[in-house]
Amino acid sequence: MRKVLFTILFAALVAVPAATAAPPTEPTPEQAAAPVATPTIVEAAHAISVLELPDVKRLGGVELGTRPGVTKRNGGGVDPLSCGACINTCWSVVGRNGPSDWSGHAYIYDHLNWCGNGAVVTYATSWQSYDQQGFFHIGSTYGPWWSGGGAGSSYVRSTGYMLWTEDIPIIGLAHNGTTWLSVTGYAYGGSAAS
Numbered sequence: 001m002r003k004v005l006f007t008i009l010f011a012a013l014v015a016v017p018a019a020t021a022a023p024p025t026e027p028t029p030e031q032a033a034a035p036v037a038t039p040t041i042v043e044a045a046h047a048i049s050v051l052e053l054p055d056v057k058r059l060g061g062v063e064l065g066t067r068p069g070v071t072k073r074n075g076g077g078v079d080p081l082s083c084g085a086c087i088n089t090c091w092s093v094v095g096r097n098g099p100s101d102w103s104g105h106a107y108i109y110d111h112l113n114w115c116g117n118g119a120v121v122t123y124a125t126s127w128q129s130y131d132q133q134g135f136f137h138i139g140s141t142y143g144p145w146w147s148g149g150g151a152g153s154s155y156v157r158s159t160g161y162m163l164w165t166e167d168i169p170i171i172g173l174a175h176n177g178t179t180w181l182s183v184t185g186y187a188y189g190g191s192a193a194s
Contacts, residue, residue: 037097037098037099037100037177037179038097039095039096039097039181039182039193039194040095040096040097040193041093041094041095041096041183041191041192041193042094042095042096042109043092043093043094044093044191045091045092045093045185045189045190045191046091046092046093047089047090047091047189048090048091048092048113049090050090050115052090052092052113053090053113053115053123053125054111054113054125054127056125056126056127059127060127060128061111061125061126061127061128061144062125062126062127062144062145062146062158063123063124063125064123064124064146064150064151064156065115065121065122065123065124065150065151065152088115088116088117088122089115089116089117089118089189090113090114090115090123091113091114091115091116091185091189091191092111092112092113093111093112093183093185093191094109094110094111094112094183095109095110095112095181095182095183095191095193096108096109096110096181096193097179097180097181097193098162098164098179099136099164099166099175099177099179101166103134103135103136103166103168104132104133104134104135104136104166105131105132105133105134105136106130106131106132106136106137106138106162106164106166106179107130107131107132108128108130108138108141108160108161108162108179108181109128109129109130109131109181110126110127110128110143110144110158110159110160110181110182110183110193111126111127111128111129112124112125112126112156112158112183112184112185112191113125113126114156114185116185116186116187116188116189117187118187118188119154119187120151120152120153120154120187121149121150121151121152121153121154121155121156121185121186121187122151123151124146124150124151124156124158124185126144126146126158126183127144128141128143128144128160130162132164135166135167135168136164136165136166137164137165137166137167138162138163138164139162139163139164139165139176140162140163141160141161141162141163142160142161142162143158143159143160143161144158144159144160145158145159145160146158146159147159147182148182148184149184153187154186154187155184155185155186155187156184156185157182157183157184157185158182158183158184159180159181159182160180160181161178161179161180161181162178162179163176163177163178164176164177164178164179181193182194
């Protein structure tokens with residue numbers, strides 16, 4: 001009888017906590033240690049002079065449309081004056097994305113410059129820059145390229161990405177990843193990062 005009572009009591013003590021235990025809600029150590037990346041605009045869209053448009057070929061970037069003040073040749077690009085009374089304005093914006101934590105960061109920046117007449121984008125340039133600190137290392141980068149809209153459209157989107165690693169030998173932690181960044185400029189001067 002004692003053995004039966006002991007067995008029942010032991011089974012109840014062992015089974016009840018296991019059955020009533022809630023599923024774990026805490027992230028695993030790997031999930032908790034993984035750096036988080038959120039695309040953001042770090043330099044808000046602001047009007048710039050045509051003279052401030054960068055020479056993106058020198059910066060390794062891309063260009064589309066007809067640069068304001070340049071004669072349109074061979075029918076390429078969008079004529080900035082094609083909408084009659086529209087005023088052609090140029091803007092600049094900088095987006096950023098990348099992982100960061102207590103040990104450093106790896107950022108990709110997209111520098112998008114575009115001109116528009118309020119209705120359509122008439123010209124755009126884009127180039128990328130990068131920043132790494134601490135235990136982060138940027139292994140390779142790709143872009144920028146045009147991934148949406150374009151000259152004659154209501155918006156233009158530039159996209160690129162980087163491959164990075166975070167290696168902290170002191171505690172044996174290693175992560176790697178791919179971070180994408182797209183920056184969009186609208187013909188009226190608005191912008192977004194994704």
